Amino acid sequence: MTTTMSKTMKSFWMDSKIPEDSRWHSKHEGDFRTTDRLADHFVGKLRDECRDEVSEVAIMVRFTRLLKEALDSYESQTNQLLKLADTGRVVTLLHGSINSALDTIDIHDPDVREDWHSHLLIEREDRLQVFKDFIKDDEQVMAALGNKNQQLEIVTLLRYCVEKYHDGLTPFAGKDEKYRDKLTSGELDTIAMVYDVVAQKAGIVSGKLPEWFVTSDHEWAWVSKAKLEDSKLGWEDIAREKDADEKVSDEVRGEVCEEVCVRLASIWTELNHPHLRKFYGASYVGKPFVIHESCFTPTYEKNVWRYLANCALGLQYVHDRGLVYHDVFPATLLSTYSERRGVLDGLGLVPRSRVDRSRAIGNSNVYGNQADDQETAVSFDVLRFGMAVFFLLLGARNSNLPGATRDKTFDSWKHKTSTRLPEVKPGFISDEEWDILQDLCAESPVDRAKLEDLVFKMELLAKDEAQDDANQTQQEMPDISSYVIPSYGSTVRELLDELLEEHEEDFTPMDQSVFNRLEDVYNQLENAGELPEILVEDFSLLVCAFFQKVEAFTSDSSDASIQIASQSVAGQNYHFHHQLDHLVQTFPQLQGMDTVHRWQPTWDKAQQDQRDVFLEYLKNPSTFLRKTSRPEDIAMLRFEAQTRAGAYAPDVAEAMNMVLKEAEERVKDKKTIPERPAIFKDKEWDLVQRMCRWDPQKRIGIGAVIKILEDIGVSNLIETGGKIGPTKIDAKTRSKS
Template sequence: MSYVIKRGWAFYWGTSEWSAQDIIEACEIADRLGLVRPAFDQPQYHILERSSVELEYEILYKKYGYGLTTWSPLAFGILTGKYSKGIPEGSRLSMSSYMNYVADGFEVKVAKADKLTAIAKEIGCTLAQLAIACNRPQKVIKTPDRLGDYLVALRNDFILQHSVCRRGLNLSSQLNAYESETRVLLKLAATGRVVNILLRFGRVVESYMEVMELEKTAEVTQWREQLSSERQERVLRFQQIISDEQRLLEAMGDDTQQMELLTLLKHDMTMYHSILAPEELDVMSDVYDEVVRHSEFVLVGKPPSWFLSPHDLLCENGSYYLDAVRVSKCTTGEVLQTGSGDPTSWEEEEEACLRQATVWADLNHPHVAKMLGACHIGKEPFVVHEPAEPLVSNRASAQSWEPLLGWALGLQYLHERELGYKNFDDSRLLARHHVTASGVLSGLGLVPVKRQTSASLRRGVSNTFSMVALAAEDGNDDENQHELHTPTWSVPSDIFAFGLAIYNTRQWVSIASISSSDNKAPVDLSVSLNPEDDPAEEHEAYKPPDNIDDFIVPKMNVKVVKAMPHLQQKYKETPGTNGTMLQHVIGRLAGLRAQLQSRENIKEATTVMEGFVGVLDMLYDQLRRRDLGKEQSSSSVVASFCASRAAAQKVAIFHHEIDRLLTLADLRDVSASAPTHVALADIHEGSSESIDIACDTQDAILDTRDIHDWQLKWSKARREQLRSFQTCLKDTEELKRQLSDPKTRLEAQMLLQFELHKRRSSYPNSVLKAMSLALSVLDTVGGSSEVVPSWFIPPYEVVLGKHIAQGGFGDVYYGKWFDTEVVVKILKSQASATSSSKGGSPPTSCSGSNEEDAMELFRREADHWFMLNHQNVVHLYGACHVGTPFFVCEPAKSTSLNSHVKELACARPGYNYEEKGGDPADIMRCLVLAGIGLKYLHERGIVHCDLKGNNFMVGTDGKTIKLGDFGMSVLKRSGKGRHTAHAIAGAVPWKAPEYLKGDDPTVMSDVYGFGMCILELISGTFPWAGLPEAAVKFHVTKRKALPPRSKKLNDLQWNLIQHMCCYEPSERISLDAVVDMLHTFRFE
């Protein structure tokens, strides 16, 4: 057995029903010969057979820490009472092979069981429940390290006595990963996580008893002392392992396990330092040092911010859960697979996961699956992302065209970031929802277009392992940025692979049916391979106008003949070079319109004409759109030049659409002045007065290739922009004069940094060098410029749409970012917010300082919000903290929970909302999801401080509840302006007493506010409805009162609200308990 264990084929070996003396002899022989001694025995143990476990083995527990794997707690069924009247036919004991185990003294055991039945009836349980309960409290029945034994027993007893709570207090699922871990030192590395779970669970049990108005038993009041005792015993056990060098070496494992152990130890000590006892920290540090001494591995820095412990991910019934929310998991080993099939080392797999996770974590787009974390250690490194699966695995959506736009937008975003796929196949195409099949791209397998020389893991004599350096983004050293490798991918190859992947997913069902070996009727390919065809002949055929001028432009609601003059007039309002670019678009559209006057000799005439109308629609949108950059009316010349890049790219899109129509119609561009064409990439810094031509003009002919001649004019106009920009940047004295205002200078520095490092492929090297020079000059004026935050979005990349709402601190709009629907939240300056609010205090001399404090708080808020990845929290795509601050977040249905519950009830056939109110099942489901989102924030140290019913939004799927609007409350918590903000913040009925009195909000303030939200949703009315805010403040802060109880609240619900909304924050129950009870009461 020792040989088997040392080879890694087993972890332990044990005995089965040996006597204590035999076990002692075996352990002594093993110690004398340097072998692995037995670790446990498997005895029969129940209320009728206790001597070995409780008496004989006591010396083994003390001397060797011997373990037990007891069996037959019901004595082969005797303790169920079914044998009291004899042995039923077909039972186990009717077979001689089983009867041999109990033949000795069978009748005596049955007689004892009959006597115990009477005792069980007396205390109100079954004989089997009594037998199990008698086993549980025994001190000798314990887990190997005993941690959590007492609370598990306490939980089981509580559920036994109060079956109404059987769906809650689920401790086992949280401890499953820990309990199933067989490597003893990895269990030590999970100490902080498990202790945190147990401490929180103990408080939840106490909260249940308070809300249910149960008297706390002695067992309940002792749980803290018992847990402390378990922790102390556990420390002693690990100290024994450390003192036994051979045992310690065996427990360390191989190189992979040692690196995993070091990482998890460091992670646990960092994450849970505040709750670990000094002796626990000491023993963990000692193990860490011993592993380093034997392995010579050294971890430099702490694990990356995205790091997950393998125990953080729960697996239930084949599904994965993180923070109580379902997620998707993918392994990163495939990025190392090669055609040769050569095995990869653990170092290569670890490095691959680190690099993949670092690239993926920095991506932030609605159509790129959001990475939630990763684990780069262990035998199978993995990444966790939002729930999304390959579309080909979802037959219901495999033929849907819904995801196509999402995939295309996601791929466009990746190309903007100079990223592409090493191998683009169907597995990169994911669907977010089964119902809507929202298309998202996987972040696995991405590689940069341009990258610095990639340094592999440097493992020298000391095997120093720097996770910080390896996981860091590429530096901002402009000189090093030009030392590039040959690109490992190209945009055309990505697009080609994307097309093939689309073809594979679109035709999957059809091809599968065609190739089926079943004897079915042959498939008509003309139908199978054209999913857009409508075979329904009975529908009335669409009859388009014969003349292009008679088509209606939908968004303008006029015919083409009237739309064209209007657009020609509208573009003239666009100043500068961008207006010149749009003039060329109008000219090309006029030329195309002239050719479409007659349908003769035009291929696909109807399709082309409809496409032409679509381009007019797009142009009309462009001319009337409200770019956020324009809305902010920045006076900075730098901001204007930076915005011109995005504007020029938008103009190019129109030209490409016109190209597509000309190609489809087999027409040439009559607006072209010369038969030449040029590629977009051919704007070189080496040519100051002319543009390089991509092909010899003498070889060009007047055919459909001439449609690309627009690029000559576009490139010339863009070059003029860049030349002016470069001149402006080189005139450093004038630049410093124009940017003398600190706020404007900060905006210019941030935009230049963004364009230089995030959009550098759009500029020639000469302009990039001018940007770097300008930044250096500006740094000497106002200090070094900050690094561009990963969440930064420049205002000119955001387009405002319909206004949604307005508040004292900002405005909310629908908008678009990268052609994707978003919500934009624009914050007003503190002075504007104060002056526009009712009852606000007048501005003070500190208003400038307050605004600086507010902007610093805004940045911290963006840092925190951007790191949040939870389906019950509104997702932040990005923000801008210079100029006029704004947030860009996912679209969600801006409605109150009450309105959502009403909508669900009215949609249910036969349900009378006016009579019954909201459906209790809908109400409790919404509250559980809302509580999970709030709990997620609190676990990350974030206080919302502005909870009310309409701050919980509904996701685009119509089901998911999302907590939002904490971004808009930034200014309410800004330093010296806090008390003023209290007066104007509103939502007083939901505010905790300490917050109304001017104290800083805490997580317990949120618990109070959430209690008011529960009252609001169940009762259907606002807390303190009908009372003015001054009266509410008086009742809450002076009289320490709660709103009147609604008749719709049952006793449990009202008790829950009372304990959530105690006047003293220290007396309120935890949010863990609230969420658990909401889940429990949901089924009652």
């Protein structure tokens, strides 16, 4: 039969890639009935709409091609049990696609729209007979069940289908207020019947599914689906060895891959940082895979050091969470497509305590009989990160050059077997870059610079010329002494004086070090006369942030509170020092030669002293709890125990959990939380109450907590007009709060 086609359809339809008996082939008109029935009417409608050369035809042709791609995994599935398990995803996709298609071709008549959906609902019921007939044939069922791994995949996906889609996702405001994409009673009954038969014949059931479990990447944009069997470089050595063992059965290999997936997903799902690749979900059954942010290796990006500095920040975050990498490869250093920011891949992460207990916090060997230059998992990460940076630059600037201009010395170099930089700086590396690489890859671990210091150097190296031009055109200000901080109503001098008068006796050694540097920089700025506006504003905001930090911990903080805070990122003063370093090195008006700016030795000693006191407090939970009465102290301790446990020795992590357990028992006895402190806003205190409910079933989940915290943050910005720093309140009110 000859069919008419628009010129656009002839040019861009998919006939060359599909057989003529496919329902997608342009030779068919109207409905082309398939055995499965699902979407036969919709596909026919799309074909017919594309035959006319109307304004939307190009869009509709592309829309149809994308829909076919989204349905390919379903249509090509030959295992009827797995096909049934994909029901929820497919019907959700189809009902949403029908709405999109109708909107595109400008059909808004409710009756016409309902007719398209009704045909799909009829097809959904008709197709169920296929599965009812199939499940009655024992021979077909046993063949479809396959081995143990496939049986687990089938029961898991059937359960997932019901759990995710039985309530529907998109409400339809029609006559019956029904959910179009909700699994119908017939679909639920059929899936339940099939599940029971499979469970009985296979002798296996599905356990509770983790929140991160997914079956498809169609829910997100800018994501990639990566099979774990293609990412074995990120596996633990023992898992790789077992997978490579020829004597091991396919079933055992499947179990190994499943275990790798579960471990990876359980770690990655807890991480959230702008410079760590986003994780969206994973499946540990069948062919395990992860869904993560779409990224590329920034080898040929113009400002590659900006991406590398971003990646170093990601590595800092990973280490602070008590994690390390099995190895850091050039492919671990990535950039996002959507936002062009450097990120570290999440593949290959493992708790530090599993691979390196020698330097875990609280271990008796830290300053005992262990050699100072002994390699640790963290120091090895820094080394491998440096080597990955070197090989990334090598690939971009040397390896792709023609033979006449390429440095052939490195033709045989491989990242996996290289642990040292070349003896002499290569010509394709600048002096500044070489200094950073040498700091990262020093042969002795004790000589390697801290990531915190190197990030600052990398950011300076990556500084954009446009930013330099912007700095040169900044307006000048008369002097800093007359500058009033808009969000606070005070001068910088007044704020520093208030810190000195009211809080100096509460300063920790770390606080004192920061204050001394702020004081020195202020004196330099005061004597400099006219200053760039951006310098004055940046320094003022830094003073504000430090003031706010000190006030938060001196109003009602016990010694125990300070020790708890000192263990977390929020309580450390590292970022204040590095922002001051940045100011001193960026602006010629400032000098950093005074000894007050040699802050690292003081910081290192203070950090160790605070850590020792913290560990001493943990030895007696009752004493520990008597020394602190703030609810946020327990929350911070719980954060350490739950999210950074890998950074501590096992006995220290156990001690923290003992303190938390006793604190929980005390709350259970009281079945209440302390009275609301005046410093809490309504939304903040409401969140605390919902988080601290005695009944775990009524306690708010972590996902909701994150959303509320984001809303609170936005509200605070609106209230302060987008300014950073505390709002103006008098000292008496602050002290009372």
